[in-house]
Each structure stands twice: as C-alpha cells, then as structure tokens.
Amino acid sequence: MRIVARDLGMRFGSRWLFQNVDFAWQSPSFVSVTGPSGSGKTTLLGVISGSIPATVGDSIAEADEMGGPSSAGWIVQNSPLLVSRTALENVALGPIFQRVPRPEALARAEQEMARLGIEHLANVRAKKLSGGERQRVTVARALASQARLILADEPTSSLDAEAKIRVATALRTAADDGALIIMATHDKEVAAFADTVFDIGQRTTR
Template sequence: MNPSPVIDLRRAGLTYPGPPEVVALRPCDVTVQRGEYVTIVGPSGAGKSTFLNIIGLLDEPTSGSYLLDGIDTAAVKDAERTALRGTRIGFVFQSFHLLSHRTARENVELAMVYQRTARGSRRQRAEQALCRVGLGHRLDALPSRLSGGERQRVAIARALAAQPSLLLCDEPTGNLDSQTAASVLDLLDGLNRDGMTVVVITHDAEVARRGRRTITIRDGQVLA
C-alpha cells in the first residue's frame, strides 16, 4: 500500500470576501509525494504566498480540501491544526528569526518548547539537528558570531528538530550572497537525498532549477 502524499490539494482555493471579492488562489489540484523536491515560482502578486499559507496551515482554503500526510485539515479543530503545523511542517524563511541573546543550540531548543518536546530530549535533538546541517562545532555560538549562511543553517536545524514531514522554505536564500546561497542550496539537496520532502517558494530561477519539479503560479492560477 502506497503511503499518503505529504501534500494533497483537491480543488483547493482561497477567495477573500468583498465587496469586491478577491480571488487569491483559484481552485487547484496539487500533490507532492514523500521525498519530492518541488520549487514554486511566479511573479510578485501571483499567489505564491497564498499557496504557502495554505500548505503551511497558516490559512484555510475557502474551497476544496487540503490533506497533509493523509489528514483532512478541515476536519480538525484549531488546536489540532496548530499541533499539525508544529510537528509536521518545518518552516525556513528569508529572515532567520533567531534570538540574538541565545546560542545556536538554544535557538533550536526553544522551537521545541512550543512543540512540547520533553525537556530531556530537546538538547540532544538540537545538537543532532545542528550537526546535520554542519554546525556541530558552533553549538554555543551567538547569532552575532555567525555568518549569514551559518545563521540560515541554524534556522534550517530549528525546522528539522521537530522531525517534520515537510520542509517548507520561503525565499531561503533571499538574504544571502551567491556563494553562501549555493552552500545552503547544497544543504537542501542533501536533506532531500536523505528523504526529506522539500518545497521551496522562490522568484530566483537559479534556486528553482534545484528542484526536481517546478510549479508555476500566475494570476492566482497554479500551472503544472
């Protein structure tokens, strides 16, 4: 029996009520299988952020349905949606969102506090995640002592610490120079080779080419 897709959008769309109504994302069918690396591209205002918000459980579709790991997200209560988002989706953003007065390890550990991970396992899982992204030697460094690339690696480690089904990245190299961006993309490649499902929202054609499959969104419509 085949496992459920990580992402399964079925005629899912989002329209903001008016007047006038604004169609942010037209009903679409999108499936992302476990272990895929998909990039999402499109011009500014095309609907990429709306798409990200839906698959990241930040917004609910106003039509159709969204199944995450086979779970119908419309059928769960708000607290369960929050738990799904915290345990099954790891977010990586353009801005690193690290606490300046906390070490790399503490920044990763703090993310697990909100996920109610047992205190005894937080430190171990934080160290494992940082080692996985190549920062085993920087566990006790403050963000001010880290390069931009290292700070983004801490952010990726923080996303990985919950052992999510999906790594969801929004312009993950937007604040990095080209050489540093390439090293972060190499890391995402490696994580995907290890089996992680990766979805990257980007306007950068070079970043988009890293994906095994690219989906274009234009004028609120998803194009295969």
C-alpha cells in the first residue's frame, strides 16, 4: 500500500486549512499527522480515504494485491457501535466486513481485545460501555480487520495513560506486521510511536 500526495490544498471559504502538502507514505509504516486544532488533520485523513475531495492537488492510493482505501480500517472519534450487541460482536464486525468467516473473526476480536486490555468486556453490551471503552472497541475492530491501510483520528483522545500506551503499541505492532497506519493526533507521546511525524500545522495559511 502506498499513498502519494502532490500539492494538496484544502480551503473552506476564504480560509486555507493547509496548502502545498506533498508526501509518499508506504507500508509497512506508521505515520503521525500532528498539528493544532483546526489545522486539518481529520480533513487530511478524509482526503486520503477519498471521502473528501481536495480543493487543489491529488492524493493517489496505489493498492497492493491485498486491497486499497475501500477496504481501509477506520478509527474515528465517537464511532457508532451496535449498542444491542456485545463488545466482542462489535469488534468482530471488522473482519466480518472483510468477508472473514465468523469463527476466525471472533478469534481475531478476542486477540485484539486482549491486546488492548478490554477482554473482560467481551460479553458486555455496547450501550453499557464508557466513552473510553467504546474508543478501544473501535480500535480493536479496525485492528481485527487486518486492513492494509488504517486511518486513525485521535484514537487515544478519551483514554487514560495506560490505555493510551496500549493503543499506541497496538498500532505500532500493526505497522510492523505490514500495514500502513496514518494517525491524526495532538498527543506528542502517542505520536512518538510512529516512524514519521508529519506536522500539517506547518502547512497552514490563515
């Protein structure tokens, strides 16, 4: 998996979120996109995924034989869960959407929940989870999918120090196993787990 951007720019009204953005990121790799609030971190993830058109420039995904952005794993803030299903069932949806057989999907879900320290929540319905627990379920779901590209938007924003390090370590492991992880974060401690720190704030014009 390779993502190449050339002269990307995004404008809302008269304000540019970012301009002149160029990069070439290739798996296996872990990239942290940093910058102050409002600098366009989340928007850049949307451009990379193809869900948001850039004002200028191009973002090109060069998929390998394992799949492209359409099969990307997404970790977003306040990600919706099936509230009547258990945490384990919600995590298993990641690989199930990738057409993984249910027994294997559940095994992957159990593994990722254990990695993130939430295995004790396996049989708890999602509606009873706290905000931080929901966030870790969302992370586990994306990791269990074993997608070649994972886009993570502030995946540790609601977590305490221990849980935050668990998530950062799990994303690091996924990159080491062959994925391209692109994470937007304002947390310098979490960003330090990445191979590349890309400060989009330096490309912001007001």
